[in-house]
Amino acid sequence: MNAELKQELIDWGVNWEEVKARLVGNEDLVEKFMLKFIDDPSMERLKKGLDNNDPKEAFQGAHALKGVASNLALEGDGFLDQIKEITEILRPERVDNAPQVYEKLRPKYDELIRILSKYK
Numbered sequence: 001m002n003a004e005l006k007q008e009l010i011d012w013g014v015n016w017e018e019v020k021a022r023l024v025g026n027e028d029l030v031e032k033f034m035l036k037f038i039d040d041p042s043m044e045r046l047k048k049g050l051d052n053n054d055p056k057e058a059f060q061g062a063h064a065l066k067g068v069a070s071n072l073a074l075e076g077d078g079f080l081d082q083i084k085e086i087t088e089i090l091r092p093e094r095v096d097n098a099p100q101v102y103e104k105l106r107p108k109y110d111e112l113i114r115i116l117s118k119y120k
Contacts, residue, residue: 001027005119009034012112013076022071031119033072038116040068043109046086050099058098059090079108 006027010016014034023029042065049058066083074080082105089098 001031002119005031005034005115008115012115013074013079013108015073015075019071019073022073035116035120037068037072038113038120040065042068043106046102049090050095050102053095055090055093055095055098058095059087059093062087062090062098074112076112077108079105079112082108 006016016030019030020027023033042061045061046058046065047061049055049061062083066080066087068074069080069083082101086098086101086105089096089101
């Protein structure tokens with residue numbers, strides 16, 4: 001496990017102990033799955049659904065992103081909580097204030113992608 005990446009992820013807000021425990025204490029496996037997050041299409045699917053006023057597509061992206069973010073313990077600055085919130089907003093297939101929540105979580109997502117991209 002790259003020590004600099006680990007520290008940046010912790011500083012970003014990854015709950016390190018939780019994700020490490022989930023992956024049976026294997027930090028190399030944590031690194032592998034964190035780096036795979038770069039290619040996860042969920043956030044773009046969420047955005048596409050919102051851009052097209054398609055709450056069903058947006059929900060599917062949000063729901064998938066919630067699963068990945070939960071598994072990787074991506075808790076930084078309420079990131080996981082905001083994903084849970086947007087998922088529930090979209091669940092009844094209505095957009096409501098989902099775009100406002102998306103705008104709050106996108107910068108934190110972009111920051112994480114920038115961090116991960118340095119180590120890929």
